[in-house]
Amino acid sequence: MWNYSRNLQYPINIKNRNPEMAKVIISQYGGPDRRIGSVTSIFVTTFWNAR
Numbered sequence: 640m641w642n643y644s645r646n647l648q649y650p651i652n653i654k655n656r657n658p659e660m661a662k663v664i665i666s667q668y669g670g671p672d673r674r675i676g677s678v679t680s681i682f683v684t685t686f687w688n689a690r
Contacts, residue, residue, distance in 0.1 A: 667675045
């Protein structure tokens with residue numbers, strides 16, 4: 640019924656891996672602080688209501 644493919648929209652090339660930075664970025668999106676996710680939702684809600 641569903642066909643899921645794990646292809647990126649744009650190809651990327653990671654030359655140097657940095658697991659510590661990856662942890663920080665992931666924690667900002669969905670971790671306990673969730674700063675980027677909450678700011679994004681506030682921005683989208685404000686923009687949508689301003690139209």
